[in-house]
Amino acid sequence: MPDVRLASSQGKWILLTTVLGSSMALLDSTVVNVALPTIGRDLDASLAALQWTVNAYMVTLAGLILLGGSLGDRYGRRRIFVLGVVWFATASLLCGLSPSAVLLVVARALQGVGGALLTPGSLALIQASFHRDDRSRAVGLWSGFGGIGAAVGPFLGGWLVSGPGWRWVFLLNVPLALLCVPVALRHVPESADEGEHGRFxxxxxxxxxxxxxxxxxxxxxxxxxxxxxxxxxxxxxxxxxxxxxxxxxxxDPMLPPDIFASRQFTAVNLVTLCVYAAFGGYFFLTALQLQVVAGYSPLAAGTALLPTTALMLLFSSRSGALADHTGPRLPLTVGPLLCAAAMLLMLRVGPGADYVTDVLPAVLVMGTGLVTLVAPLTATVLASVDSARAGLASGINNAAARAAGLVAVATLPLVAGMGPKAYRSSTAFDAAFERAMPVCAGVLVVGSLLAFCLVRRPAPDCRRPECRTHGSVTAPPLEGERRG
Missing domain, CATH: 1.10.287 (Helix Hairpins)
Structure with a gap:
């Protein structure tokens, strides 16, 4: 039975290494968008190459994240977590040294493999190591620190691009890994699922x-x-x-079809596909719009989006508590509509846009919509299946969100009529952005309607802190298996 106490020195080391590991992947998912225009100019890349810079990572991460969790259960969570950190850091080094867009895309795909190994393991290590009396607080701290990392990510990415250069967006992961791996090997106990004997x-x-x-x-x-x-x-x-x-x-399937026998689980995943597809397209294009059209520096563009994640960190717990009383249907209906309104407000952002009057209102409304939506969505996913399958359900929901985001990044420029060099022309990109945002808003309205029509049964009270203290805008939080 796990017996490490949070107040002990070992407990603090375990928390540190899991935060460092998960922050590597979380930071990477938020900082790269800010660097895209600079990467494109430096490597003379087309818009398709920028799309692949985002999507190559998402393809391997979304496709392998469930397998990564299973590998940890079988061969040891610490072992697979450390392997993932080393793999991720090595791929990050290749990204930072890439002389061409093609090699950058290949390195990003390899980076996604590392992310699929370390992302499930970071939370699983906490739940497999800490005494049950301390586990909830440890998970809350892990999630909160991760949320802070997500909030700082765009600002940090903008600062790196404006200062040392875009390559440091990736190279930053190397010193983090050099700190994380020795701590994990020295202080984190190994754990595995002794009942895990099925074929992969x-x-x-x-x-x-x-x-x-x-x-x-x-x-x-x-x-x-x-x-x-x-x-x-x-x-x-x-x-x-x-x-x-x-x-x-x-x-022994990676994605057991019978889990979709729960109508609630199926309905919430349909909502997830809609909302995270819209978010994927929105954050990809908005980072470009602020720099290409509005003329913001990478630092200013990254800082501009900070209030969205800050609102999530500050108010998600209250939103989750409210959803416990109202049931999930109301927040899952209203949240996407608020986010859709934010995307339409973003149409005000054009050449010479003023931050306070043009950008900030959309960012604040987006943050309010995410606060309303994310915690109830996660809680409903976990409540829609047996508690023994919570980790699997969360992994499927997380993978679905990432897959929806990558499809959106692939499709939206095509739908909006963006040419290969559109991001190098402020006029062309602005026109395409004005066509793209209503499409994203429409997808969110579809998600809202699905929630209103299909999400019925109230979710029981969700006391899992990772539901409530969460700052990532690219995917819902992961929930690991509870043991001991």
Whole structure:
């Protein structure tokens, strides 16, 4: 039984290393968007290359994150966590040294593999190490520090791009890993699931990641309309069909189909797909809009978005408490509508936009919508299945959000009519942005309608602190298995 106390020196070291590890992946998901215009100019990259800079990471992360959690359960959570940190740092070094856009994209895909190994392990280590009386507080501190990291991320990314250069957005992970790994090896106890003896669903993971990669390529390159694009799209659909077939017939599937027997779980994941698709497109394009059109520096653009995450950190717990009384249907209906309104307000951001009158209102409304939405969504996912499957349910929800975001980043520039060099012309990009934001808002309205029509049963009181103290805008928080 886990017996480490939070007040002990070992407990503090465990908390430090898990925060450092998860912060690497969390920071990376928030700082890269701010660096995109500078990366594009420095590497003479097309808009498609910038899309892949975001999506190559998301493809491997979303496709492998469930497998990463299973590997930790089988072979040891500390072992897989450390492997993930080392892998992530090595890939980050390759990103920082990449001389071309192609090599940067390859390195980003490798970085996603490392993220899939370390992201589930950071929370699982806390829950497998701490005494049950301290576990909730430890998870709350871990989640809170991670949220602070998410809030600081865009500001830090902007400062690095404006100062030392965009390569340091990636190179920063190397010293973090050099601190994290020795602490983990010395102070974190090893743990594994002794009852985990099933075969790994490697085929399912590969097919899932392959389907995402092929379909993403087809969407990003669709404007070319070549035979290769068509064949890639068909191959992606075939891989998706094969993935569903494999998961339905394997004895130990990565994604058990029977978990969707819960209508509530299915409904909330449909809402998740809509809202995080809209968020993925919004944050990708807004970071570009602020710099390309409004003329903000990378530092100013990163700082501009800080209030959104700050609001989440300050008020998510109150939102979660309110949702416990009202049930999930109301916040899951109202939250997306507030976020849709924020995206329409963002249409005010044009050449020479004033921060206080043009940008800040949209950022504040977006933060209010996220506060209303994220904690109840996570709590409802966890409450919609048996407690023994909470970790699996959370992993599926997290992967669904990331997959939705990468599809949005691939599709939205195509829908908005952005050309390969659109981000180098303020006029062209501004026109495309004005077409894209209503599309994102419309997807959120669909999510709101789905919540209103399908989410019925009130969720029981969710006391998991990771539901409430969360600052990431790219995916819902992960919940690990509770043992001991």
């Amino acid at each position: 669903d490697v085929l399912g993971a590969v097919l899932g990641a392959l389907a995402l990669a092929l379909l993403t390529y087809a969407l990003i390159e669709a404007r070319g309309g070549t035979a290769v694009v068509v064949l890639t799209g068909v191959a992606g659909l075939a891989a998706a069909v094969a993935f569903v077939h494999v998961e339905r017939h394997r004895p």
